[in-house]
Amino acid sequence: MSLNSTPRSDRIHIGFFGKRNAGKSSVVNAVTGQELAVVSEVKGTTTDPVQKAMELLPMGPVVVIDTPGIDDEGALGELRVQKTRQILNKTDVAVLIVDGTGEASEADRELIQLFQEKKIPFLIAVNKADESDEETLEKRFREYGRCISVSAKTGFHIPKLKEKIAGLAADCPSQNRIVGDLLKPGDTAVLVVPIDKAAPKGRLILPQQQTIRDILESDAAAVVVKEHGLKDTLKSLGKRPAMVITDSQVFGKVSADTPRDIPLTSFSILFARYKGNLQTVVRGAAAIESLQAGDRVLISEGCTHHRQCDDIGSVKIPRWLREYTKKELQIELTSGTEFPEDLSPYRLIIHCGGCMLNEREMKYRLKCAEDQGVPITNYGIAIAYMQGILRRSVELFPQVLAELPKSGDFV
Structure with a gap:
């Protein structure tokens, strides 16, 4: 594209x-x-x-x-x-x-x-x-x-x-912005994009492309770096950037390398807001804390793609969940249009950012989870929660931040 x-x-x-x-x-x-x-x-x-x-x-x-x-x-x-x-x-x-x-x-x-x-x-x-x-x-x-x-x-x-x-x-889809409404003309946003085995050859993935386009349409500047070049890039900039936006897979490293006075978030968090569901998926992350051995967790992606080694949905998130909870969980995956009608067997749903789903379909999936009483979160929120940086990752969004406890990262 x-x-x-x-x-x-x-x-x-x-x-x-x-x-x-x-x-x-x-x-x-x-x-x-x-x-x-x-x-x-x-x-x-x-x-x-x-x-x-x-x-x-x-x-x-x-x-x-x-x-x-x-x-x-x-x-x-x-x-x-x-x-x-x-x-x-x-x-x-x-x-x-x-x-x-x-x-x-x-x-x-x-x-x-x-x-x-x-x-x-x-x-x-x-x-x-x-x-x-x-x-x-x-x-x-x-x-x-x-x-x-x-x-x-x-x-x-x-x-x-x-x-x-x-x-x-005329009025659909909504006129939400990915990030442009958070930037002023002349601002700089630093985008952290890992290039690993799972990255597509010769191109950026759709959320990254769309975010760059939205930044440019706001008359702001987009600086794109790999995770290992972030520190030097921040030092070389002539002024403090308005924000750092990272791929969720390297959230921990990017958080450590980004000074605390620079706002930090991820592509999947921005897309949760873009699809109108950020508060829902932030609330859903709390369910990670109560997962028990044998619980079924659904990891759902809105597109189908060739899975590489160390794929985020099928490999990394399941590994991080087990390491964080220290429980043996039953992980199930769906992709594309394969979203179950009956969600009751699951204790938690972790969804991708939904870049390939239109707003109506993403909201439908969230409503299905809500109606059946199943917590739902997304990749970026779940990873930020497990790495103890959720509060920092949503500081750009005061309404969401206001719902979090005053102390601790979440609970």
């Missing part, structure tokens, strides 16, 4: 839902102006969610998602419907495609109820307007929500549909 690209996690996610053969894929193709989805008269042609990152006027950078029919049947059909329901957790704006030659079905009404429960802004697109009267179509479905009659076949009202989707998307 280049510094000029909009990450998938920061794009508005637009999901198209409906029954089989309602014309979802045809409408998706008409809206995007591309043959994004396979179109056929055969029911169930779309067997898996199809996602495409693209520029869609008048909205800008978006992710368009075409989903399998919500009324799919059989064992495989149930799996497809389950995937469709999972897509709802990352959907910022939903478009329900209904077949204008018939009436609203139970499946359509079920989807509308799900949109409402999950507070997803939605619009009903009544397809096949070329086969019926526009006013009659909209009147038939208006009781269920905002609707517009369209024809994927002739292109009727497709530009108007795009405008209505843009209107719903």
